């Protein structure tokens with residue numbers, strides 16, 4: 224499972240360990256993965272392997288899959304959870320940060336599915352859980368690449384699900400609203416800034432989101448949006464004209480930015 228070093232991914236790893244899964248933990252921060260592995264194996268009869276890798280790098284992804292094969296572990300459940308955002312308008316964006324986002328949030332999901340799903344199909348056994356976002360349901364000014372990336376992985380996940388249905392392999396897209404994790408800081412903003420734009424009741428804890436994702440996969444749900452308010456907001460966004468939604472978000476974010484400056 225990817226993105227296991229913090230936030231939602233760490234909670235998905237904990238939830239899976241409680242269910243008795245052995246795990247392969249992937250992220251860049253090796254120290255955090257090792258600490259997580261220690262925590263997960265304690266008192267449990269499971270195996271936890273740690274593979275530090277930058278998932279935005281195609282060579283590192285290929286080496287990751289080879290390393291997992293060498294351990295003799297079989298990937299029965301692929302959790303594509305690693306992801307990050309940038310923050311700010313496209314006209315002020317850093318080219319390399321934007322491309323790194325697309326490589327991690329989009330390319331790595333496509334690559335890991337392409338590398339690992341064939342063996343699941345051959346065994347007629349497996350499952351795929353991918354963390355998208357409620358950002359998948361609307362264009363997101365100030366996070367244009369992120370919103371588009373999540374729309375991509377939602378669409379990809381639903382298409383993959385349709386293909387794998389006849390092999391009995393469930394595929395679920397987890398679409399969280401805002402969650403207090405390291406995500407905002409990694410995007411160059413703060414949860415306080417985001418909280419200014421998003422109602423408090425939309426915010427859920429990482430463990431609640433992780434539980435909803437795992438239970439959604441177990442129940443073979445195509446899409447899981449944790450939290451009633453997030454479900455309502457996502458439905459409203461999907462049902463509204465996208466240019467209007469984009470314009471409203473841009474105005475709200477610009478207004479909030481001005482308010483914070485004064």
Ligand SMILES: NC(=O)c1ccc[n+]([C@@H]2O[C@H](COP(=O)([O-])OP(=O)(O)OC[C@H]3O[C@@H](n4cnc5c(N)ncnc54)[C@H](OP(=O)(O)O)[C@@H]3O)[C@@H](O)[C@H]2O)c1
Nearest residue numbers: 226228230231250251252278305306356401402404405406
């Ligand atoms: N927090 C939210 O409000 C929210 C809402 C909706 C969706 N999501 C999605 O939820 C997922 C998890 O995010 P989070 O909120 O739990 O944030 P987080 O605490 O920052 O976790 C992100 C995880 O992704 C890993 N990661 C990021 N870039 C990576 C790279 N290039 N290579 C390997 N691993 C990488 C990070 O590990 P390292 O830094 O150690 O590499 C970390 O484990 C993401 O896909 C995010 O888009 C978050």
